[in-house]
C-alpha cells in the first residue's frame with residue numbers, strides 16, 4: 543500500500559462499503575418515507591449523539607436533520623416544510639448539546655483557526671457558529687414557530703442534550 547497523500551484515507555471507502563454488505567444481509571425491508579411518529583429532529587453533527595435512540599425512536603419513525611451545532615439553516619427550514627406537508631411531521635425538536643464545538647468560539651475565531659490549521663484562507667466562509675448557544679436556540683425555535691408553512695401545522699420545541707448524562711432539558 544502506498545502512503546496516502548493529504549486528504550486521502552488509507553482505506554478510501556472500502557471498509558465502509560464492506561460493512562454495508564454485512565448490513566444489507568439483515569436489512570429491514572418494507573419502510574416507506576413517512577415519519578411514523580410524526581417527529582422531525584434537528585440536531586448537531588456531533589458523533590456522540592444518537593438522535594433516534596435519545597428519544598426512544600427507531601428507523602422509520604422520524605426525520606433527522608443534522609448541521610454543525612444543530613443550527614437552523616435555510617435548507618433545514620425547507621426540509622421541515624417538506625416534512626410537515628409531505629411526510630406527516632407534526633412535532634419538530636431542535637436539539638443542540640452541551641460541550642458543542644459550534645458553541646465554543648465566535649465566527650471570527652473559527653475562521654482564524656481553520657485558516658491557520660489548513661493553510662487555506664477560510665475568511666470568506668460562513669460556519670454559523672455562535673457562543674450564545676441558548677440565544678441562538680430560542681431564535682431558531684421562534685423562526686420555525688413563526689414560519690407560516692410550519693407554525694400552524696406542527697408543535698415546535700427547543701431542547702438541550704447533555705452529552706455527559708444523555709438527558710435532554712426542554713428550553714423553550
Ligand SMILES: [Zn+2]
Pocket residue numbers: 586587588610611612639641642643644
Ligand atoms: Zn455539536
